[in-house]
Amino acid sequence: MINQISKRQKDILDLLKNHGGKVSSAELTEHFDVSVQTIRKELNRLSELALVKRVHGGICLPVQSNNLSFSNRQIIHLEEKKDIARMLIQFLPEGCSIFLGIGTTPEQIARHLIHHPGLTVITNNLNAAIALCENPNIQTHMVGGRIRATDQDVVGEDATHYFRKFQVNYGICGVGGMSSAGDLLDFSPEESHLSQAILENCEQRILVADHHKFQRSAPVKSSHLRNIDMFFTDQISTELAQLCQQLEVKVESSSNQSLRQL
Structure with missing residues (x-):
């Protein structure tokens, strides 16, 4: 427990x-x-x-050279992650296809998607896949590869290759941290390769992260905010909002609830 x-x-x-x-x-x-x-x-x-x-x-x-344990990440900032999940599912249309990446925010998104009709989901997130099993009308594809017991996900070349077999409507991924310059950071090359595969094989690239990830350090660069179409967060600083505006990234934050259909 x-x-x-x-x-x-x-x-x-x-x-x-x-x-x-x-x-x-x-x-x-x-x-x-x-x-x-x-x-x-x-x-x-x-x-x-x-x-x-x-x-x-x-x-x-x-020290942030390694991520916190998965059980700790499930606890910390949980309400913010739930807010992001509730906000995001209002944007996803019926019958769409999505990638759902690793992390506790994508896990919360999966838990809020179980009543969403007609989804096709490809994921390497074990907890997300288990949550989606509650709705047999959701078609869930679980990648193969090496299970990281400490992170409760699947990684490796096989997992990355499986993601690249698909072209989906929405690629949804979290992030280990984000620099003030907009670099999207992860804690291992394996995580980075998976994030890149998600962002490169979808029509709309969606980043989900609570505001504590901004200026949080992690050692591996996965991408940059300029490669994101939409950013869902709980609240956003003036500095980050200005950067998103400069890079033409659409921001949706639960603090202002500016909900519009895609």
Whole structure:
């Protein structure tokens, strides 16, 4: 069963992100108006889940050369991912074909698609495929290849080659991080190859990512925001909105609910 984090622990993670990736225990104690012992208990829990790194006098974000564990990613920013999923399915027409890539946001999209009629879905996301099995009228193709137990997906040359056999209406992929210049980043070459296959073999290229992915580091460049047609997110900074406008990327964010049909 997936471990849950409390509202205060989630607020600590948000505060850490907003403070540039490092915050002191004293600042947290003052911000939440609680005892040092209470904050220490919260930080110990977040450290156990590998969501933060304990440093002298406080915490910082963990090193991002590797992604967080899948179970932790299922927890963190879950409501934002659900908002993105609910928003996206309002755009997908009946009877369309889609690629659904790896990650916890595509998983949430699959969970919200089970009542969507007439879909054809090609995915390497194990949890997405299992969720889609709840509707026998959805035609789901699961790629073959190497299973990553820690990420609950399928990767490798066979998986990438299988994606390239199709030409679909909508290619939907997540991202490990996004640089301030618009580079789309992943944590391994295998993830990068899959993302490229999705974006190169569809009519409409759709990026799904919550706002915490902006300026989050990851070591492998997969693509660039200029190669995206639509970007679905929960909220967007002024800096990123300006970049999307410059690159003619259509943005839909759940914070403004500007829903229009494709």
